Amino acid sequence: MASLQEQINIYEQEINAFIPTADADLENYRIKFLGTKGIVKALSAEMKSVPPESRKEAGQLLNAFKQLAEGKYESFKEQFQAGANKAQAIDISLPGTPLPIGTRHPLRIIENKIVSIFEKIGFNVATGPEIEDDWHNFTSLNMPQHHPARDMQDTFYVSQNPDWVLRTHTSSVQARILETQPLPVRVICPGRVYRNETISARAHCFFHQCEGLYVDKNVSFADLKQTLYYFVTEMFGADTKVRFRPSYFPFTEPSAEMDISCTVCGGSGCNLCKYTGWVEILGCGMVHPNMLRNFNIDPEVYTGFAFGMGVERITQVKFQVNDLRLYSQNDVRFLRQFQAL
Numbered sequence: 401m402a403s404l405q406e407q408i409n410i411y412e413q414e415i416n417a418f419i420p421t422a423d424a425d426l427e428n429y430r431i432k433f434l435g436t437k438g439i440v441k442a443l444s445a446e447m448k449s450v451p452p453e454s455r456k457e458a459g460q461l462l463n464a465f466k467q468l469a470e471g472k473y474e475s476f477k478e479q480f481q482a483g484a485n486k487a488q489a490i491d492i493s494l495p496g497t498p499l500p501i502g503t504r505h506p507l508r509i510i511e512n513k514i515v516s517i518f519e520k521i522g523f524n525v526a527t528g529p530e531i532e533d534d535w536h537n538f539t540s541l542n543m544p545q546h547h548p549a550r551d552m553q554d555t556f557y558v559s560q561n562p563d564w565v566l567r568t569h570t571s572s573v574q575a576r577i578l579e580t581q582p583l584p585v586r587v588i589c590p591g592r593v594y595r596n597e598t599i600s601a602r603a604h605c606f607f608h609q610c611e612g613l614y615v616d617k618n619v620s621f622a623d624l625k626q627t628l629y630y631f632v633t634e635m636f637g638a639d640t641k642v643r644f645r646p647s648y649f650p651f652t653e654p655s656a657e658m659d660i661s662c663t664v665c666g667g668s669g670c671n672l673c674k675y676t677g678w679v680e681i682l683g684c685g686m687v688h689p690n691m692l693r694n695f696n697i698d699p700e701v702y703t704g705f706a707f708g709m710g711v712e713r714i715t716q717v718k719f720q721v722n723d724l725r726l727y728s729q730n731d732v733r734f735l736r737q738f739q740a741l
């Protein structure tokens with residue numbers, strides 16, 4: 401068995417090297433060396449077996465060791481206490497460090513506004529995945545393989561699976577709703593979409609759309625026009641005019657595009673409306689019977705309308721932003737300019 405001296409030497413090294421970083425370290429130290437079952441106590445107990453002639457010397461050794469162990473503990477305890485006092489000594493009446501508050505992104509402001517306008521007339525929000533399969537993005541929307549309308553949108557395909565695409569429009573959510581929800585349905589579907597476009601002021605490889613879908617018995621084109629007219633007056637003001645132009649989308653028949661009178665020049669001609677007085681804001685139409693059939697809905701019983709608008713487009717008209725790239729550059733000088741509507 402190691403002599404008292406040898407044991408003390410080893411413990412002294414340990415004590416000298418000891419630097420607690422937390423209260424718990426110091427407490428463990430106290431228990432280990434100074435506790436009732438600690439090392440100081442254990443070594444003192446060994447005094448009994450020290451021969452009488454060496455006791456004095458051993459007692460001195462032990463005492464010195466005890467003082468070292470206690471001294472170390474006291475000095476760290478003091479330091480910790482001082483630190484804690486200092487932490488508590490914060491003057492809470494001093495003004496705090498200001499935390500800059502962010503602003504809502506202009507696209508989100510417009511998306512929220514679109515959604516709240518339609519929620520007021522009974523539309524519910526629905527969302528779907530951004531990675532879509534061919535069926536929901538194309539085929540079920542009356543665009544079978546090789547349908548020329550697939551070329552209207554430059555698609556990103558997902559390399560792991562030829563059946564997957566980054567959705568090119570939020571119309572895919574229409575498909576998911578008709579697939580899963582009982583009729584009638586009345587949904588507004590905001591979300592991000594992707595197209596393989598070269599990035600410029602007027603085009604981007606990702607952007608945002610808001611889709612609307614209403615399917616019930618006796619839904620007519622007049623309902624579509626009135627609903628969209630209500631949207632325009634809420635979004636752009638009561639004196640905004642609308643016009644519908646015939647158009648083509650595979651998933652609607654008849655289809656139309658809707659223009660509004662230019663909100664910047666009021667119709668007299670400016671950059672935004674390209675001197676036409678009108679600004680195109682969305683595509684729409686009556687849900688194609690083929691699409692209803694794809695979801696086992698009888699088009700003789702149910703009809704519906706759908707529309708899809710670009711959130712960037714509405715934001716551009718509303719806030720006069722003329723470069724699409726600004727939306728994704730994260731420049732706070734740009735982002736700070738928009739107030740919630």
Ligand code: DAH
Binds near residue numbers: 568612649652
């Ligand atoms: N999905 C079309 C697009 O991305 C927009 C659209 C047009 C949606 C007509 C519709 C619709 O729901 O009825 O260009």
